Amino acid sequence: MSEGNGTGREFRVVGTRPIRHDGIDKVTGRARYGADIHLPGMLQGKVLRSPHAHARIVSIDVSEAAALAGVKAIVTGADLPEVRSSEEQSGESVTNARDLSANVLARDKVLYHGHAVAAVAATSAAVAEEALEKIRVEYEGLPPVLSVLDAMRDEAPILHPHLRTRGGEKSDRPTNVASVTVFERGDLEKGFAEAAEIVERTFDTAMVHQGYIEPHNAVAQVNPDGQATVWCSTQGSFEVRKLCAQILEMPLSRLRVVPAEIGGGFGGKTTIYLEPLAVMLAARSGHPVKLVMSRSDVLRATGPTSGSHIRMKMGATKGGRICAVDAWLAYEAGAFPGSPVMMGAMCLMGPFDVDHLRIRAYDVVVNRPKTAAYRAPGATNAAFASETVADELARRLGIDPFEFRLKNAAQEGTATAAGPKLRRVGCVELVEAARACAHAKAPLERTDGPRRRGRGFATGFWFNAGLQSSAVISLHPDGTASLVTGSPDIGGTRTSCAMIAAEELGLAALEVRPVVADTDSIGYTDVTGGSRVTMATGLAVYEAAQDVKRQLCERAARTWKVEPDQVRFEDGRVVPLTSGPEPLPLASLAKASAKTGGPIVGRATVNAQRANGPSFAGLLVDVEVDTETGRVDVTRCTVFQDAGRAIHPAYVEGQMQGGSAQGIGWALNEEYVYDEAGRLLNDGFLDYRMPVTLDLPMIEPVIIEVPNPGHPYGVRGVGEASIVPPPAAVANAIADATGVRMTTLPMSPPRVLAALREAGWRPSSSPQPSVA
Amino acid sequence: MRELRYTAPASLAEAVSLLSDAGQDPRILAGGTDLLIQLRAGVRDAGHLVDVKRIPELNVLEASPEDGLRVGAAVPCASLVEHAAAGELYPGLVEAAALIGSTQIQSRATLAGNLCNGSPAADTTPALLALDATCVTAGPGGSRTRHVSELLVGPGRTSLEPREILVEIRVAAPAKGAADAYQRLIPRGEMDIAVVGVGAVLQIADGRVASARIALGAVGPTALLAEEAAASLVGKAPDEAALERAGALATSAARPISDKRGSAEYRRDVVSVLTRRVLASAIERARRRA
Incomplete structure (x- = not known):
């Protein structure tokens, strides 16, 4: 990996504002979103959702629905394989395959209003809707638990009888507290003893949704040999492939995921909901199947991020140094474990340098939709507490709030809550x-x-996140280039990545055409999340451009019959280190590539954790x-x-x-x-x-x-x-x-x-x- | 959603006759900004949409200081909002119409539709109620006229007969020294439904309130008149104390419920504040006319 951070470098393309490559498509309505996919013989799918927040499913009878003319396939939870509980890092968050499967289709219990119970594919949306009305589900109602404080009470109704608290004191009692994480350093008592002012407050924040304009959608086609293709709106096509393969127990090579244009995600499109249903319905019916959520489905059953309850105590010295912080955070995970409370705990005091602190973080299941990532997951809730308490402390001490922040600002060498020290920030x-x-x-x-x-x-x-990315740059004979990555573009990253390639190769931004490829057309690439694409996929693009440059140097060296180390690439051309031949521009080398060894294609893959x-x-x-x-x-x-x-x-x-x-x-x-x-x-x-x-x-x-x-x-x-x-x-x-x-x-x-x-x-x- | 028949008759008589076929489960379609959404959401059902926008009588829009206002039932709010004389004479009604939805919605939505949809939170209904507007209808039995107050029955319900068509809404010419105003409270800047709406008409003569009507929206099963609040102003100088008292009396007239858009307690609090503000606005306008 190349070193340095560009300080002192004069950029030609980086820092400019070219028109985006996908701009015309988007403003003219030509961009193809998931819901725009139409395949011959395609069926329409609909999902039956729970009217209850918490209930046992006594029975599901689909016979009447299945008998309806035009109904081609019906699936319920019983049709999904029973996958084992296994946790795996997926993108920024951890996903448990068993929970994911039970979220895609409820098994013995429904755990929130809107929880998917069955799915139907039919010859029209109207028939599919009629079929949903004919599915008989017998429920036995259970008391719902809606807030973290209620869910943490000893006598609270239990969502998952198997759930035990991870971390903290060992206990074999069923609980709604999925985990406890504690970050501690220094000596709280000593810290608070130094305080001239202490502010202690309790905060509550509501569950909120990412609010992307485009509802979730999926189209699947499954061939008789089991080869499946899914088109969907996602921030991570490889993530969709992995999660679908896990819960459907398919080999990865059987599933191709094609990311459609995406109408917003903000973290909420990093998991799966409809995709496995579309695959199952397509496999059963023999037809392509399309599923599109309504806004109500989106709000009831996807996304949101946690509501939370936070207790915050912060002390500062007379001089305005924060001397101690004691915080207690409980976040709604939704129906299955996995709120971003730990990230909230780690970000709580992010902008501050604090010696004595204790942060306790509780992940709590409640009868609400399973939360999904939302833009800096967990950090906003936490900052609402820490940043208002800090402001109050500053005012009580008579210190200007900017000055107070500067006195306590995180900088190079500051230890973060979890321990690691910051580099230059x-x-x-x-x-x-x-x-x-x-x-x-x-x-x-x-x-x-x-x-x-x-x-x-x-x-x-x-x-932010690093994670893995791949990139391929192909030079065209006229000296322009194509750039293939696997990062769905939710924030203008086609253009930022193309600009990086253009910067390195001496091209204009619009001379590089960026393409977001499907899972069989590019190397593995993690989700578009953690603000990582311009940084990490951009790094892969940067490295792929170095690969192109190496090849150009070899071609020029071969043409001049000198060793490759006798030439170098600069300003879009290869120049000899010693006097002699005229420099060869990239376009000339690209045009002559058939005669010098074939097409010039640069590639790179990165794990960008260290670059983050x-x-x-x-x-x-x-x-x-x-x-x-x-x-x-x-x-x-x-x-x-x-x-x-x-x-x-x-x-x-x-x-x-x-x-x-x-x-x-x-x-x-x-x-x-x-x-x-x-x-x-x-x-x-x-x-x-x-x-x-x-x-x-x-x-x-x-x-x-x-x-x-x-x-x-x-x-x-x-x-x-x-x-x-x-x-x-x-x-x-x-x-x-x-x-x-x-x-x-x-x-x-x-x-x-x-x-x-x-x-x-x-x-x-x-x-x-x-x-x- | 079942299959729908759609017709667009060009005469009132034809429309009345189309509506007479009860087996078709007909519904009147004006702007459709409520109805189409309700059909899609399954809140209302219909087998036949009778589009009334082509009927000439329903497209009248006239406003003059002598004859008052006539708004045909198919006239979109945008036309009313852009009508100079209407804005001059009935600024409160026009500001209510201008609050409905977005510019696109206003180009479709109608005053009559807002009224017939029967929402307790409709913005133009308190404005019309304060103005004591009348509704002219047509049906198999001929033409009828009744006050807006007689039309309002309950949430989603009016006193219109199944085959009765609202033809136009009429408002009398403003009395000398009288003016109207409307305000609502929504948490957002636009695209929202009133948590509380207040319309008022006030007449000032010799520095005192000669007459007043105050109507409240979103705080009862229908828009309602705050009669005591209005009566408390008559004969008084419209000063801060008088307005505050009227606000308090308006609160006691309110019968709000708690729902997802606001609690009953909050609605009561806001009624008095908005009543004061709306009265202040109407007074200022009335003084300019007196």
Whole structure:
């Protein structure tokens, strides 16, 4: 692997803003998404879902449905192989094959409202729907458990009788607590003894969904010899192949997964739901089968990320050094173990350097959909607690919040919660940039009326991921190139990867045509997740370009009849080290390749774990709080992020703005609303209130570039960290406006109004409590 | 979803006769912004959609200071929002119409549809109720006229007969020194359903309130009039204290429930605040006219 991080290098393509290669397809509607796939003889599939949050399945009778004209296949949980409990790292998270299988189709129990129970393939969607109505399922209702605190009670109804707590005290009692993880260092008692101020608060955050526009979909075709192909919307085609093969007990070579264009994922499309159903229905019916979720299916049965309960105690010295942190986090895993609570625990104090800390993290199953990754999984919940408590400490100590963060900022050598020390990071530079920006310097016009204004800042940390990637670059005879990777493009990575190839080969970005290939057309590539593609797949592209350059040098050396070490590649051509022949441009070498040894194809595969570098983000927001109704409007917003090096700054800015928008939605109005029986009440975008354009001001992005020492260009992943600060930043701004500390998400109008009332605020013209 | 018949009659008589075939389970389609979604979601059922957008009588849109307002049942909200005289005379009704959905939705959705859908949270209904608007209908028995208040029955229900078609909505010319206003509270900036909506019409004469009507949305099974709140203002100077009292009385008229969009308690809190704000807005407009 090449060393260095691009410092001092003059870039030609990197850092520019070319038009994206897939832009025309997307703005003209030509891009082919999963739901656009149509095959001859294709059947339509539908999924029967549980109306209950928690119930035993006594019996399923599909006979009447199967007899309906046009129904070609029906599957239930009994048709899936009984796979053993086995845990495997898949992308950023750990997946248990048995749980995954039981999530794809329920076995003896349904564990959440919307849990898949059966699937039907029929000649039309209407027939398939009619068939669903004719499937008779007898349920025996069980009491649902919806919150972590209820699920952790001794007498709580148990979701999985076999589940025992991993970590912590050994016990053979059935439990809903899947695991306990504790990070501890230093001496808490000693740390708190040094404190001049201690803030201790309890936080609750609601379950929220990624909210991708495109619902999950899958089309499968299975030949009589068992060769299967799946087309689907996914962030990881190899992940879909692996997980389907695991739960269907198929050899990997029997399954080809073709990633369609993807309409958003944000982490939620890194697992499987419909894909194995489509394969089973296609195998049974002998026809291709297509399944597409409704929005209600998406909200009830896919995605979300955990709601959580967090207790946070933090102390700081008179001088503003954080001296001790004691935190307790419990996250909703959903129906099966695997919340991102450990990642939340590891990110909790990411932007800070703390000597004495204890963080206890609980993964708790509840009767809600199994959570899936969502943009910096677990970190946003944690930062809502740590970043608001830090802000409160700073104010109590009379220290400017920026200054307070700088006094405690993580930097090279700072130990993370889990132990490993940070390499060079941009936390200090980020806070300094925020403090110096025009927004921070602009005076906030405060008013005495019912609408109060405030300003808040918060930071956030995310590890990012390295993982494995493959890339192949083929030179065309005219001197242009194709680039094949296995990374579905959810953030402009076709273009960023093409730019890296172009930079290395002396081409223009649009002279490299990037293609996202299926699982049989490129080497193994991990999910598009962990903000890893531009960094890790980009690294594979960089290495593949070095391979192309080596081959070009060999061809030139052969042409000149000199040794390869007598030439070098620079500025898009091979030049002799000694005087003599004229340099050979890449295009000439590509054109002559038939005569010098055949096509020129560079390839590389990487495990980029060592190349990875974490990213920090910050958000500065102004809010206006309507103290009579509790409505909060974000009126100004600036986002900061350390990109290491921005390959395509416009797409980096897009990620920063997108993460901020999602984080503000999480802060203000998004939440899963259940009734007492555990039925999801707001399973549509009308009542699952994501922000619309009018809810957000222009989000001004400020890119910080502190190169990642592990990467040849210094790239850090940028897709996630920006979602971490918003809830804390908004809460800090509300506190600045009203003196009231919000500790519950979302900070929706009723919650804000209730908190204001509790603090003594009254409607209209009567005198209000003073804002601390 | 079963198969649907679709017809688009060009006359009122033809429409009434198409609706008479009860075996077809007919439904009137105007903008379709509620109905089509309800059909897809299985909330309502229909066998025959009778599209009324081609009927001339349902496409009338007139507004004048002498004759008041006539809005045909097929007129999209966007036309009303863009109608200069309507905006001048009934700013409250027009601001309610402008709150419905997005620009695209407003190009399809109609005032009449908003009313006939019977949602307790419909934005234009409290505005129409405050204006004491009337509805002209056509049916097998001929033409009828009744007040909006008589049309509202319950969530999703109106007093319209199965074969009765709403033809147009009429509002009297504004009295001298009178003006209307409408506001709602939603958690988002747009694309949401009112948690509380308040419409009001206020008439100012000699610096005092000569008459008032206040209508509340989303806090009862139908939009409802806050009569005591309105009466408390009459004869008074419209000052801060009077508005606050009216707000408090409006809260006692509200009969909200708790649902996924808001708790009853929160809705009560917001009724008084919005009532005050809507009254203040109507007063300011009325003063400019007085």
